[in-house]
Amino acid sequence: MKIAIKLRPAIVLFAALSFALFSGAAVAQSISDVIAPKEPLILKQQGSFFVGGRQTQSDATGWDQTPPVSAFGSGDVTVDQMYVQFQIPVTSSSRRKVPLVFVHGCCLTSKTWETTPDGRMGWYEYFTRLGYPTYLAEQSARARSGFNGTIYNEVKLGMQPPSAQPFVLIATYQFAWSIFRFGPNFGVAWPDEQFPMNKVDELFKQVIPDLILTEVPDLAAEFVSPTTDNPTVANMAALARDLGGAVLAGHSQSSGFPTQAALKEPTGVRGIIQLETGCFANLTPAQIAILAKIPILIVVGDHFSSPQPSPACTTELQQINAAGGDMTFIALPKLGLFGNSHMFMQDKNNLEVADIIQNWISRHVERKHRGG
Numbered sequence: 161m162k163i164a165i166k167l168r169p170a171i172v173l174f175a176a177l178s179f180a181l182f183s184g185a186a187v188a189q190s191i192s193d194v195i196a197p198k199e200p201l202i203l204k205q206q207g208s209f210f211v212g213g214r215q216t217q218s219d220a221t222g223w224d225q226t227p228p229v230s231a232f233g234s235g236d237v238t239v240d241q242m243y244v245q246f247q248i249p250v251t252s253s254s255r256r257k258v259p260l261v262f263v264h265g266c267c268l269t270s271k272t273w274e275t276t277p278d279g280r281m282g283w284y285e286y287f288t289r290l291g292y293p294t295y296l297a298e299q300s301a302r303a304r305s306g307f308n309g310t311i312y313n314e315v316k317l318g319m320q321p322p323s324a325q326p327f328v329l330i331a332t333y334q335f336a337w338s339i340f341r342f343g344p345n346f347g348v349a350w351p352d353e354q355f356p357m358n359k360v361d362e363l364f365k366q367v368i369p370d371l372i373l374t375e376v377p378d379l380a381a382e383f384v385s386p387t388t389d390n391p392t393v394a395n396m397a398a399l400a401r402d403l404g405g406a407v408l409a410g411h412s413q414s415s416g417f418p419t420q421a422a423l424k425e426p427t428g429v430r431g432i433i434q435l436e437t438g439c440f441a442n443l444t445p446a447q448i449a450i451l452a453k454i455p456i457l458i459v460v461g462d463h464f465s466s467p468q469p470s471p472a473c474t475t476e477l478q479q480i481n482a483a484g485g486d487m488t489f490i491a492l493p494k495l496g497l498f499g500n501s502h503m504f505m506q507d508k509n510n511l512e513v514a515d516i517i518q519n520w521i522s523r524h525v526e527r528k529h530r531g532g
Contacts, residue, residue: 213241265412
């Protein structure tokens with residue numbers, strides 16, 4: 161199955177937008193930009209917690225360089241933990257829905273799923289309003305999950321050679337513009353671009369240094385291998401189990417994490433959602449058998465430079481469905497939604513995309529577990 165997506169001519173952004181992007185004009189988001197909902201959000205519970213983590217020894221904490229606390233230059237620290245925030249709506253037992261776990265992509269945080277750059281409702285609130293217990297997990301070694309900085313101090317102190325220090329990945333404006341498919345060239349947006357380009361500077365504020373290479377040795381290998389030692393993946397599997405079952409959703413860099421989590425421990429994985437690819441073309445028969453028992457959804461936006469689904473997704477679709485599985489591929493243009501970026505959870509039609517996903521969950525995950 162191949163779905164060709166025709167590229168459209170590009171246009172140069174309006175002068176005012178260009179000025180805003182490159183001169184720091186006053187288009188920044190403020191609290192007045194946040195749109196108040198028509199109805200209150202009523203919650204049963206809201207909170208946060210950590211999943212996983214392990215104790216390790218650090219002999220390069222940096223405190224030995226800072227009197228009067230120089231006695232603490234070494235000691236025990238916790239690493240590889242995953243921070244999770246959640247909202248559980250007030251619903252009757254008859255309307256209780258499967259928990260959803262969302263994980264962000266490269267160089268971002270759980271802000272991905274919150275209020276959009278132009279102040280509209282994000283998926284965190286929207287799926288909660290739809291009745292789903294909604295969990296946002298931050299990758300291990302990112303943002304509130306924290307990271308192990310020992311190696312950087314060891315290099316600084318000469319305890320390790322500079323070559324031992326992993327790169328910190330930094331996503332520039334140009335990187336984001338290209339990877340997120342805002343337009344064919346930096347500063348040039350697609351005519352039908354759905355991302356709120358007048359607030360693109362707010363997206364740039366969301367970008368933070370990515371320390372995933374402190375957790376995995378080779379990022380490129382993570383995209384093609386269905387197995388991994390990435391602690392985020394193990395933490396996602398543990399969270400799904402601890403919730404008594406959950407749908408795991410990954411985006412971009414993390415799009416393959418739900419599949420990898422299911423292969424590590426399928427116990428609690430009720431469904432897999434891969435946003436913007438995340439397919440594996442090298443599954444073993446045993447892995448295919450595991451995944452054939454779990455509904456899988458792939459969703460991609462518009463303006464890909466190559467036909468969709470990708471060869472890897474085409475292979476996985478054929479393998480899973482031939483084994484009696486339930487794997488669905490959705491290219492949004494095929495459903496009449498054009499111009500969606502890589503960040504369609506923040507696009508102007510983000511709630512329309514959310515409704516497509518919610519409908520799939522209802523039909524493929526919840527109906528299956530109701531025996532319908």
